[in-house]
Amino acid sequence: MNDVIEQVGGSRIQHGKNNDRIYLMKLAPEEAPTLVPRLDLLANNKGYTKIFAKVPARARQAFAHAGYREEARVPGFFAGREDGFFVAKYFCPKRRKERRPETVLQVIAAARAKAGQSGGRPLSEGFYLRRLGAPHTPAMAELYRTVFASYPFPIHDPGYLRETLEDNILYWGVFEGEQLVAISSAETYPADLNAEMTDFATLPSYRGAGLAQALLAEMEGELARRNYRTAYTIARAYSFGMNITFAKHGYAFSGTLTHNTDISGELESMNVWHKQLQ
Numbered sequence: 001m002n003d004v005i006e007q008v009g010g011s012r013i014q015h016g017k018n019n020d021r022i023y024l025m026k027l028a029p030e031e032a033p034t035l036v037p038r039l040d041l042l043a044n045n046k047g048y049t050k051i052f053a054k055v056p057a058r059a060r061q062a063f064a065h066a067g068y069r070e071e072a073r074v075p076g077f078f079a080g081r082e083d084g085f086f087v088a089k090y091f092c093p094k095r096r097k098e099r100r101p102e103t104v105l106q107v108i109a110a111a112r113a114k115a116g117q118s119g120g121r122p123l124s125e126g127f128y129l130r131r132l133g134a135p136h137t138p139a140m141a142e143l144y145r146t147v148f149a150s151y152p153f154p155i156h157d158p159g160y161l162r163e164t165l166e167d168n169i170l171y172w173g174v175f176e177g178e179q180l181v182a183i184s185s186a187e188t189y190p191a192d193l194n195a196e197m198t199d200f201a202t203l204p205s206y207r208g209a210g211l212a213q214a215l216l217a218e219m220e221g222e223l224a225r226r227n228y229r230t231a232y233t234i235a236r237a238y239s240f241g242m243n244i245t246f247a248k249h250g251y252a253f254s255g256t257l258t259h260n261t262d263i264s265g266e267l268e269s270m271n272v273w274h275k276q277l278q
Contacts, residue, residue: 002154019262024053032062049092057083073253080143080229093107095259111247118248132171136278137161139180147201148265182211194230224277237269246273
């Protein structure tokens with residue numbers, strides 16, 4: 001069973017045993033004093049081992065006083081005016097302790113060594129890039145099933161993808177002929193003028209062709225045209241490829257979320273990278 005997304009007052013959370021956590025996706029800042037104890041209660045009742053939250057600077061102290069620690073920070077995250085903090089509270093010492101610290105450091109170092117080197121190479125002949133819509137959702141779900149054995153959101157389900165298209169997520173794909181071979185999305189927050197660059201997937205036989213870089217450049221251009229201020233990503237901390245891709249495009253590293261997300265069958269740590277678009 002997939003983790004569920006629920007509205008709690010003016011805030012939105014995701015929680016469940018797949019990721020064994022609560023994720024505070026969107027906080028109504030005025031609710032922080034009452035929401036923090038509710039999250040603790042839910043975590044204890046369900047036996048979750050982590051709460052992960054994205055919060056504005058004005059709500060940071062309410063979480064810090066409850067035992068949350070800062071794992072990443074993005075300047076101007078909220079409408080370019082207020083910093084955003086990615087904070088976490090652990091209910092299990094094993095989950096708090098990074099199991100592959102040397103790998104995390106190696107990935108960050110390798111990515112930083114490539115910072116700003118993107119040449120924006122064009123797609124090879126025979127490939128083209130386009131926005132995706134509801135008719136593409138079966139092919140999108142099939143590609144995600146091929147690439148990811150598990151994922152924090154039910155992107156293997158065409159119905160879920162159709163719902164997100166009607167909500168706040170924009171998708172792009174790279175095609176070779178009629179075949180969808182790579183995909184990505186921008187999860188947009190119009191009120192905050194930020195967007196998460198996410199859900200990148202490329203069929204194994206097409207990796208190394210610069211498709212993720214082409215997708216990222218296209219998404220940035222569209223978001224800039226819509227006057228978004230900040231783009232960010234939460235990238236797999238043990239994967240060199242995506243971290244390097246974002247560093248090449250001028251994204252700055254801002255922290256690691258320890259054992260945060262279930263991808264391909266295990267909890268992985270995630271790196272946060274950010275870039276100002278305006």
